[in-house]
Amino acid sequence: MIKAKAYAAQNPNETLAPWDFARRDVGNHDVQIEILYCGVCHSDLAQINNEWFPGVFPMVPGHEIVGRVTKVGDHVKKFKVGDLAGVGTLANSCGHCQHCEDGLEVYCENGVIPTYNAIDKYRDNLPTYGGYSNTIVSDESFAVSIPENLDLAATAPLLCAGITTYSPLKHWKVGKGHKLAVLGLGGLGHMAVKFAVALGAEVTILSTSPHKAADAEKLGAHHFVVTSDAEAVEKVKASFDFIVDTVSAEHDFDFYLSLLKLDGIHIVVGIPPEGILLKNVGMLQLGRKSIVGSASGGIAETQEMLDFCAEHQIVADIEMIEMKNIHSAFDRMAKGDVKYRFVIDMSTL
Structure with missing residues (x-):
């Protein structure tokens, strides 16, 4: 197992606080990513507060994740160590239904596995943990390549918003x-x-x-x-x-x-x-x-979107914050007081 650090909510409606936990080891088709920036989505706050459904706790929010690949599995073809990579809203899907085969994993007929606040029934029946963390392990098929000509921090919100x-x-x-x-x-x-x-x-x-x-x-x-x-x-x-x-x-x-x-x-x-x-x-x-x-797109469409952004020089308008200021950011976000997305500098974790 890989030692990891995060900010997590131990129970619903609780304040996020530092938490040490373990990620799975890098498998044959996995990539490990050092998380450099993570966007703050309104759904992060909603899920911490159990607004949609009972959550899986402890909960590490965050599904607008960008960083650099630090390790790759033996059979990985899409990435090499040092590449820029991102993880969005999806961690896994069944992989064999018609929607998955069509590249529409987000609409998986057997149930998609979100990047956090879920149990990965297709892999190990363990909880998924998100990007308010220093590192993440993802199957290469659920990671995307980040074009080098885009501002990395401002690219993070592209993976959801x-x-x-x-x-x-x-x-x-x-x-x-x-x-x-x-x-x-x-x-x-x-x-x-x-x-x-x-x-x-x-x-x-x-x-x-x-x-x-x-x-x-x-x-x-x-x-x-x-x-x-x-x-x-x-x-x-x-x-x-x-x-x-x-x-x-x-x-x-x-x-x-x-x-x-x-x-x-x-x-x-x-x-x-x-x-x-x-x-x-x-x-x-x-x-x-x-x-x-409409929900967030599939992985192929997310990569298409990133390439479109690289061509047209499109990124999000962001305000950078330190990890310790996440709750003041939540308060401001709830009031609409941000132009237009908070992004956490994960070096402040």
């Missing part, structure tokens, strides 16, 4: 000739804007906060609409082909569906705890509109 917004844009073939609205300008939203602009769409940010207009312009958005401004909203009624919805709080789906044109698609990537409440089903029927969901 990035792929979660890139995947639906590619799946629904968003590009030139499309009008797309991004709902919510946070960690996910700012990445959705960058990708949609790079893909050639005409991008509008929908926001409740007028002061975010300057940020929208800096990110490359073509338009900015304050949703409390009735006159501005009227101008964009029935005008969008797509809405990418990144909001993880209760919001009015009927209102946003009214902004879609015929055959418009409302793509849900945020996770509102109250779920989706739709009062006017006729809004769907009379506009032949759709509400759809």
